[in-house]
Amino acid sequence: MTNSWKKYILWFAQEHLDFRVAEFNSIVKLFGLKHRKLNKNLLKPFWIVEFVNDEAAHQFASRSVTLRCIYELWSHSDTYKNFHEKLRSHIGTSGNVLEPFTKCSFKIVVETYNKHISQKEKVEKIETLDYLPFQGEVDLKTPEEEWCYIEFYGLDPMAVPKEPEDILFGRLIAKGQRELIKELSLKKRKFIGNTSMDAQLSLLMANQALVKKFDLVLDPFVGTGSLLVSAAKFGGYVFGSDIDFMMLHGRSRPSRITQKTREKDERVRSNLEQYGCGARYMDVIISDFSQPLWRDGLKFDSIITDRKIDGNS
Ligand SMILES: C[S@@+](CC[C@H](N)C(=O)[O-])C[C@H]1O[C@@H](n2cnc3c(N)ncnc32)[C@H](O)[C@@H]1O
Known part of the structure; x- marks a missing residue:
């Protein structure tokens, strides 16, 4: 039997790194979650993982204390050009899937990992996504849907690259159990x-x-x-x-x-x-x-x- 896979961004807290893989493996075993890890470098705080559906993603998040958030992946690339092409293509080919979200109140979180940018620069990043078909109100406190735009600038604060290594965008599915800590x-x-x-x-x-x-x-x-x-x-x-x-x-x-x-x-x-x-x-x-x-x-x-x-x- 073949599975239809769906891609997710898993954003982990960058601490207790020795436990990250062990915790992941334990939770997928606990719930019997079919999955495929697509990252080569598991030290990165952002993993791309395939699960079979959102329920599996929710189950994973319901137990993980190393996980910050899990997002449904909408686009991922190592260049801006390719990232935007992929995102436009995702929107173009997923019309019915997007329909329920176009009228919701929403917010977009910008995360530039290993690089500090100003609030103004964050807004400019969001403006590059002006082709997104969101018509609902922006609600920063209690949005119905939340998206995250991520730029990953490596792990070494002494050698921050000019361009991000990864650019990712996704819809929030669930938060991990950091509050429990x-x-x-x-x-x-x-x-x-x-x-x-x-x-x-x-x-x-x-x-x-x-x-x-x-x-x-x-x-x-x-x-x-x-x-x-x-x-x-x-x-x-x-x-x-x-x-x-x-x-x-x-x-x-x-x-x-x-x-x-x-x-x-x-x-x-x-x-x-x-x-x-x-x-x-x-x-x-x-x-x-x-x-x-x-x-x-x-x-x-x-x-x-x-x-x-x-x-x-
Ligand atoms: C590192 S502490 C455990 C701390 C515990 N996890 C906590 O959060 O408080 C180890 C414990 O083992 C107990 N212990 C040491 N030798 C033992 C033995 N032979 N049989 C039973 N308990 C023992 C000690 O009294 C001590 O409370």
Whole structure:
């Protein structure tokens, strides 16, 4: 059976680069998404990927924390001339597809990666697209549709080329889960310790563990439960264990310099409740991982942890 492929621009945040490909591969595996990566250089923040439909693109965006946005690709080239020819041709050949968008309120975002340009220059870039058949109102705050015009000037701030390496244009399909990183920030977390795992890395690990709704997830070195928070956010039922009695009972020294004593309700359960996941908290127990305590045949859907498991654990 042949698939009809559709091209998308995936715009990734340029951080935790080592996790980008791993997270992508995990999410496509989790949802069973058929795809083709068209980029050679996966370090670029803009990938062109083919999925079979918008639903697949939405599914991908619903889990990715490295993704900023995903756009339906309308044109891509390495020269302005060719870029505009392709965009005109896309408009010319996709009349029916474009029809629903021509009357919508809209905005066009301009991104010049690795090159700062003024607001005036951004407007001039938008004016080069004056042949677009958009007749709706421009609405910068709550547009019905959003497009992005991107010029990519490489990754080296010390060697910015005169002309962009890539020029891309696309329609916003979905935003990634960057907001979740802010929501789970350790700065505002109820219970943290000196080794609490950063929110973004915890979410990346939960993605790599392919955590999904109703999964049973274990962290055997749970500490303050950062990995359980992320796993529960993705729908897992979470369980933890740790050797440190004082930590699990919230009696260890507070790690915030402004705090002298721990509050009574500082514990892993409170963290889950803080983020609306209290119902998916199973329990945490005191246990030395080197002394197996699980009955035979017990199965977890995934085990995620940030303690290296070696002979000394
Ligand atoms: C890096 S910390 C985990 C931090 C945790 N992910 C968090 O976000 O708070 C490692 C944890 O492993 C626990 N640990 C060390 N040796 C252990 C063992 N043998 N069995 C169980 N837990 C152990 C420590 O008490 C510590 O809480």
